[in-house]
Amino acid sequence: MGNVNVKQVDRVKQGLWEKSYIPEILRGLSVTAGHFFRNLSPNKSKRTIFTRDYPEEPTDYPDRYRGLHRLMLREDGQVRCVACMCCSTICPADCIHIEAGEHDDPGIEKYPDVFVIDELRCIVCGLCVEACPCDAIRMDSGVHIPPYTERSDAFYGRDLLMELGGLSQAKQGGDRSPS
Amino acid sequence: MVEVLISLLKITVIVFVFVMGVASAMTLLGDRKQSAKIQNRVGPNQAKFFGFSLFGFPHFIADGIKMVLKENIVPANANKFLHTIAPALVFMPALIGWSVMPFMDHFCTGTVQTLPDQNYTEICTGPGAEWKNYFSIMHMNSGVLFAFAIAAISVYGAAIAGWASNSKFSLLGGLRSSAQMISYEVSMGLSLAGVLMIYGTLNINEMIRMQGNLLGDWLPMWGIVIQPVAFFLFLLAGLAETKRAPFDLPEGESEIVAGYITEYSSMKFAMMQLAEYAATVFIAALVAVVFLGGWQFPYVYADGIRIFGGHWVPFGEEVWYWISIFLRIGAMVFKILFLVWLQFMMRWTLPRFRYDQVMTLGWKILLPLSIANLFVTALVLVIIW
Numbered sequence: 020m021g022n023v024n025v026k027q028v029d030r031v032k033q034g035l036w037e038k039s040y041i042p043e044i045l046r047g048l049s050v051t052a053g054h055f056f057r058n059l060s061p062n063k064s065k066r067t068i069f070t071r072d073y074p075e076e077p078t079d080y081p082d083r084y085r086g087l088h089r090l091m092l093r094e095d096g097q098v099r100c101v102a103c104m105c106c107s108t109i110c111p112a113d114c115i116h117i118e119a120g121e122h123d124d125p126g127i128e129k130y131p132d133v134f135v136i137d138e139l140r141c142i143v144c145g146l147c148v149e150a151c152p153c154d155a156i157r158m159d160s161g162v163h164i165p166p167y168t169e170r171s172d173a174f175y176g177r178d179l180l181m182e183l184g185g186l187s188q189a190k191q192g193g194d195r196s197p198s
Numbered sequence: 199m200v201e202v203l204i205s206l207l208k209i210t211v212i213v214f215v216f217v218m219g220v221a222s223a224m225t226l227l228g229d230r231k232q233s234a235k236i237q238n239r240v241g242p243n244q245a246k247f248f249g250f251s252l253f254g255f256p257h258f259i260a261d262g263i264k265m266v267l268k269e270n271i272v273p274a275n276a277n278k279f280l281h282t283i284a285p286a287l288v289f290m291p292a293l294i295g296w297s298v299m300p301f302m303d304h305f306c307t308g309t310v311q312t313l314p315d316q317n318y319t320e321i322c323t324g325p326g327a328e329w330k331n332y333f334s335i336m337h338m339n340s341g342v343l344f345a346f347a348i349a350a351i352s353v354y355g356a357a358i359a360g361w362a363s364n365s366k367f368s369l370l371g372g373l374r375s376s377a378q379m380i381s382y383e384v385s386m387g388l389s390l391a392g393v394l395m396i397y398g399t400l401n402i403n404e405m406i407r408m409q410g411n412l413l414g415d416w417l418p419m420w421g422i423v424i425q426p427v428a429f430f431l432f433l434l435a436g437l438a439e440t441k442r443a444p445f446d447l448p449e450g451e452s453e454i455v456a457g458y459i460t461e462y463s464s465m466k467f468a469m470m471q472l473a474e475y476a477a478t479v480f481i482a483a484l485v486a487v488v489f490l491g492g493w494q495f496p497y498v499y500a501d502g503i504r505i506f507g508g509h510w511v512p513f514g515e516e517v518w519y520w521i522s523i524f525l526r527i528g529a530m531v532f533k534i535l536f537l538v539w540l541q542f543m544m545r546w547t548l549p550r551f552r553y554d555q556v557m558t559l560g561w562k563i564l565l566p567l568s569i570a571n572l573f574v575t576a577l578v579l580v581i582i583w
Contacts (some may be wrong), residue, residue, distance in 0.1 A: 044548065049238045049549045058235040070240045160206060 035189035078163075085145045085158040088136050088175065098181055099155035102129040106147035106156055114140035115147060119172035138164050154187045208335045212301065213293050216531070220538065221475035226258040228475075228542040236546045262468070270464040273364050280362035285469035287355030292476035295348040298341035300403045301530050302333035302523055303500070310429065310500035310519065314507065317411045320500055333493075333527070341402035342394065345385065345484060349439065352477065355377040355468050356441075356448065356458050359470070361460035371457020374553065375441055375448030377399050381560035386435035388568035389428040392575035393421050393488055406492035410499065415507050416494045421489035427571045429489045431564055436481040437544060438560065441474060444548040447556055472528065482537035486530065490537075495529040498522055 037043055058066045071078060080086065085097030091099045102119035143164070147156050160183045167173045226242075234241030245256035272278050303320070308327020313319050322329055331337045338344055353376050360372015384514060397405045411419040422429045438445040449457030459470045484493055497503050500522050502511035511518055551559065 044544075047547045048543055051543055055232065055543070057236045058238065067238050068235075068240055069238070071378060072240070072243075 080161055085143050087160045087162040087164055087183060088180055089157055089160045090177065090180040091155050091157060091184045091187040092181060094186065098130060098177065099153055099187060100131045100134060101153060102131045103152060105150040105152060109146045109150040111144060112140045112142045129175055136175045137173060138175055139173040212335060217293060217296055217476055217479055220479050221472055224475045224538065226254060232542050233546050265465050265468040270465040270466065273461045276364040277362040280358050284355050284359035284362055285466045287358060288352055289469050291352035292473050292480055293426055295345045295480050297335040298344050298402055300334035300406065300493065302527050304329035304514050305332045312499040312501050312504065314504060320407065329373055340400045342400045350383055360458035365429050367454045367460045368458050370454045371448045375458060378448060378556060379439060381557060382435040382438040385431060385564035386439065386562065387569045388572055389431040390488065392428050392572045393425050395575055396424055402487050406494060408488055409491040410494050416505060418489040418491060418494065421539040430566045431568050433485055435564060436485060436533050437541060440477045440481055442478060443545040444550040445556060446550060478541055479534065479538055482534045482541065485537050486533040490533050493526040493530040495525045498525050
């Protein structure tokens with residue numbers, strides 16, 4: 020049997036002030052009443068309730084927040100994506116499905132005939148955005164992925180993703196004029 | 199016939215509108231919203247009327263509907279008759295006591311005169327003038343005794359509920375509640391005795407009238423001024439009487455499930471809960487009338503404002519009488535609501551006692567203190583009078 024380390028803790032002696040209860044009760048009451056009235060204040064910034072009424076009161080997303088995907092557009096309104104399959108290859112959740120089609124413009128080799136993202140499978144990692152060589156897919160739409168009641172609603176097709184998209188500042192390679 | 203109608207109106211307004219309104223609003227505002235604010239939470243706000251959460255008020259209606267629709271269960275081998283009437287036995291005393299609570303002085307058909315040289319007594323003068331009792335259900339000479347007797351009866355309901363449920367938890371809760379209520383009844387009565395000796399009356403309205411006296415023409419002679427110790431003793435014993443935290447041992451969730459209300463469901467459970475809130479409001483009213491001047495609004499008298507020997511009658515005699523009536527009813531309601539609020543604050547401030555500590559506090563601290571208070575009061579009265 021080893022020595023057991025025993026630490027003697029002194030009991031805090033209560034004086035008459037504490038033992039008479041009432042001043043200490045009043046002190047406790049002043050703490051709780053302070054919280055009560057502070058949280059009743061009409062000025063919300065003075066309250067100490069930090070709960071946000073989420074759906075009624077939207078959250079501020081940070082600048083680099085990854086939300087719903089969007090497909091960026093060329094200057095003529097066509098999709099920027101060249102169906103290189105980089106995003107669907109790197110996607111760890113395997114949620115991007117692309118079927119390439121041949122583009123009429125000889126300067127553009129391919130375009131996505133079908134481009135579907137399953138937002139329910141998406142793990143919002145942002146690797147597709149990193150992988151894209153031509154700034155065609157982004158996750159900066161600023162829109163939270165909404166809840167779905169139908170599984171099929173979560174499949175975002177090309178046109179829907181393009182509606183969220185916009186023009187890209189990046190210059191896309193390749194000479195588009197027929198030579 | 200007119201008297202009967204007036205009585206019915208008074209009963210409806212006081213008991214069903216005021217008491218039940220406050221008691222049931224407390225189930226939501228006091229227990230959920232107030233606790234939420236104290237603990238930096240938001241509290242319930244998701245039940246909505248047409249998209250408006252209205253400070254969570256629809257939750258209260260949702261609770262009511264839920265309680266009514268729940269199945270009413272009587273445990274096997276329970277005494278069905280006693281099990282069924284017990285909630286009523288708890289609930290009725292909390293409401294009957296209100297019959298002697300005055301919300302305003304009697305109405306004077308003539309003109310009221312305040313006599314500053316005779317302890318600010320108000321007299322009703324004029325041809326054929328008399329006091330009409332419009333603001334309390336019943337004018338009773340022994341109102342305080344009646345209120346206490348009724349309040350003490352509610353222990354039967356709790357004990358019967360505990361026994362009739364055929365459950366050990368319920369029985370323990372019933373025993374605890376009867377022991378606790380009887381213990382605190384003693385010091386409650388004794389702390390009141392000192393006040394009664396000073397006022398020399400058991401009539402609640404008379405007691406409040408006497409509290410209209412101004413000491414040195416500026417300090418209202420409320421019960422708290424002449425009997426401060428008794429006020430604290432009474433408030434503490436009153437807190438213990440209502441069986442709410444920090445004295446909620448009879449239904450201590452962590453020890454005996456829910457005490458004597460363990461086996462109750464549906465609206466019977468709701469009645470038990472409402473009775474507790476109604477008792478809270480009743481204790482608040484008792485403290486208000488005995489110690490906080492009841493309907494007395496400081497310096498406001500039926501014939502004008504009086505302070506430092508001065509006398510003003512704003513808006514003329516007739517109008518002022520009506521203004522003073524509303525001010526006084528407002529003062530009474532405000533005092534009751536404030537004390538109810540204070541009791542709820544207590545609940546969310548103090549940790550609860552162990553059962554032996556409750557008994558120690560009751561018998562070894564409050565009882566000697568109230569006897570000492572009574573003795574000192576008696577001594578002072580003998581010397582001064």
